[in-house]
Amino acid sequence: MYSEKVMDHFTNPRNVGEIPDADGIGMVGNPVCGDVMKLFIKVDGGRIADVKFKTFGCGAAIATSSMVTELVKGKTLEEAMTISNKAVAEALDGLPANKMHCSNLAADALHAAIRDYLAKRDGQAQAGHGH
Amino acid sequence: MEKIYLDHAATTPMRPEVLDAMLPYLKDRFGNPSSIHSFGREARKALDEARDKIAAIIGAGPDEIIFTSGGTEADNSAIKGIALARRDKGNHIITSSIEHHAVLDSCKALEKQGFKVTYLPVDQYGLVRPEDVRSAITDETILISIMHANNEVGTIEPIAEIARVAREKGVYFHTDAVQTVGQIPVNVEDLGVDMLSLSAHKFYGPKGVGALYVRKGVRALPFMHGGGQERGRRAGTENVPGIVGMAYALELAVKEMDENIKKVSGLRDALIRGVTERIDHVRVNGHPVKRLPGNASFCFEFVEGESILLNLDMKGIAGSSGSACTSGSLEPSHVLLAMGLPHEIAHGSLRLTLGRDNTMEQVRYVLDVLPEIISKLRSMSPFGRTAQ
Numbered sequence A: 001m002y003s004e005k006v007m008d009h010f011t012n013p014r015n016v017g018e019i020p021d022a023d024g025i026g027m028v029g030n031p032v033c034g035d036v037m038k039l040f041i042k043v044d045g046g047r048i049a050d051v052k053f054k055t056f057g058c059g060a061a062i063a064t065s066s067m068v069t070e071l072v073k074g075k076t077l078e079e080a081m082t083i084s085n086k087a088v089a090e091a092l093d094g095l096p097a098n099k100m101h102c103s104n105l106a107a108d109a110l111h112a113a114i115r116d117y118l119a120k121r122d123g124q125a126q127a128g129h130g131h
Numbered sequence B: 001m002e003k004i005y006l007d008h009a010a011t012t013p014m015r016p017e018v019l020d021a022m023l024p025y026l027k028d029r030f031g032n033p034s035s036i037h038s039f040g041r042e043a044r045k046a047l048d049e050a051r052d053k054i055a056a057i058i059g060a061g062p063d064e065i066i067f068t069s070g071g072t073e074a075d076n077s078a079i080k081g082i083a084l085a086r087r088d089k090g091n092h093i094i095t096s097s098i099e100h101h102a103v104l105d106s107c108k109a110l111e112k113q114g115f116k117v118t119y120l121p122v123d124q125y126g127l128v129r130p131e132d133v134r135s136a137i138t139d140e141t142i143l144i145s146i147m148h149a150n151n152e153v154g155t156i157e158p159i160a161e162i163a164r165v166a167r168e169k170g171v172y173f174h175t176d177a178v179q180t181v182g183q184i185p186v187n188v189e190d191l192g193v194d195m196l197s198l199s200a201h202k203f204y205g206p207k208g209v210g211a212l213y214v215r216k217g218v219r220a221l222p223f224m225h226g227g228g229q230e231r232g233r234r235a236g237t238e239n240v241p242g243i244v245g246m247a248y249a250l251e252l253a254v255k256e257m258d259e260n261i262k263k264v265s266g267l268r269d270a271l272i273r274g275v276t277e278r279i280d281h282v283r284v285n286g287h288p289v290k291r292l293p294g295n296a297s298f299c300f301e302f303v304e305g306e307s308i309l310l311n312l313d314m315k316g317i318a319g320s321s322g323s324a325c326t327s328g329s330l331e332p333s334h335v336l337l338a339m340g341l342p343h344e345i346a347h348g349s350l351r352l353t354l355g356r357d358n359t360m361e362q363v364r365y366v367l368d369v370l371p372e373i374i375s376k377l378r379s380m381s382p383f384g385r386t387a388q
């Protein structure tokens, strides 16, 4: 039921783990089936310098998590923001229809991590003004 | 790589002897049992013999057996057949929250037609309490349906006790015995049930054939109308090869039952012991002793069932899971939830069901590879500890 690419990313997921001093963390749950993905990013010069994930979920959830980390590495934040669940699914040569919702998890976690980074950065900038 | 089949609750491989017994009825003995000529008579004879055999094994009379296309049809016709036949007597049905979907969804369909259904809760082991059945019965109750053993967690229900309650109150009682017939002793008199469903492919027989036992005097409206087969209770030309195969498979299963229970439950115990010794944060689902000989059901915390299944499959091991991700509906197992397990624990469920061809060697192999799989998945999980 899964493509070879999905099985490859599921079996050998890239970038599994955590970034202890991450600049942004996105954690999202899949409302459909209850799975959870946590994504960590490190930002350098407006680009995603490093990215890691942890996922509690099905084969498609793990594979899309792995794929999204591959897709965003080195991308600018703006570019990364435009990565959709569809793009992740396509990069994996597609997902079964009933597993498309799993790819939302990866895209949402990525976007949440970027927003977290931006919020923190803006917060610090404001705090800086106060001095 | 050797393939290890540990999904016998889903289906079993047909025994070669059973296939041999069926072959003549797929070839030269193709007659229609309703025909009067020699071809028909030959098929009729085989049909009658199969009926006698199955009836005798479960303690019924031959005229109390209705052949069906399987367990689902047997469940559907029992529940809908009784409900519709007894509509004038009342509109209340009692079942449990852990039934197979063939029963649950039949009840739900009847709810849409105005029937009221009580879905009884179960305890932490998946047991239905006979007291709960008693207190759920009202003047309107026309049918109780509780499964003999649960397909997911293997818990064997106190059917004889529940049947006594039903009889005392004059309510018909049906049991879905798809998981027990051919596995453990099943006798309709000992159980005291009015109706019982069984399915051939769960005991090394062919798919697409099953039976419904209906106690003499119990009136159920037929589900299929047509040529008057099965004494007008189930129209349609009988699946003669399938029925012959089912009867023979059951005969063999019963002949080897004691030996098989000993063997399979020994493997099961070794598997459960091994898993709980080697892996932490694991729960065994179902009752510790009132359980099917072949059923081992676990929940591994912090991991998801489909991921476990895919990893096992890559190692040649076939199992199943009640995880939301593996179900078409993306709902976690209703059985595990009814037993009080939270959604995220039910998510990590793994069911391994053993059968007559499995060996201790295979169990050892599973015990070798499973801890690594769980530990790998846990290291990827945002929950719990990173290493197990």
Ligand code: FES
Pocket (backbone or CB within 6 Å): A030, A033, A034, A035, A057, A058, A059, A060, A061, A099, A101, A102, A105, B324, B325, B326
């Ligand atoms: S994340 Fe649960 S089905 Fe994929």
